[in-house]
Amino acid sequence: MDAVTPDRLMEDGEKPVPEGEREQSLEEAFAALERLADKLEDKDTPLEEAFSYYEQGMELLKYCSGKLDTVEKKMLQIGEDGSYHEF
DSSP: OOOBSSOOOOSTTOOOOBTTSOOOOHHHHHHHHHHHHHHHHOTTSOHHHHHHHHHHHHHHHHHHHHHHHHHHHHOEEEOTTSOEEEO
């Protein structure tokens, strides 16, 4: 099975993005998380599918957390003297 970066849940039947292809934006990942949450909240979702959606959601959360950590590290902090310092 090909590695994915991260699993991307788009519409039903769409496959994850294989490693090496375009990386998913945070907005796309958040939208996918929202779709997963909707599917998990649907009482008609079979239990096995719900577990799969949960696992995909956890992978997306890990991806989003890593992306946000990277952005935070790149943010610039303005010092008292008006200069910019990375933190």
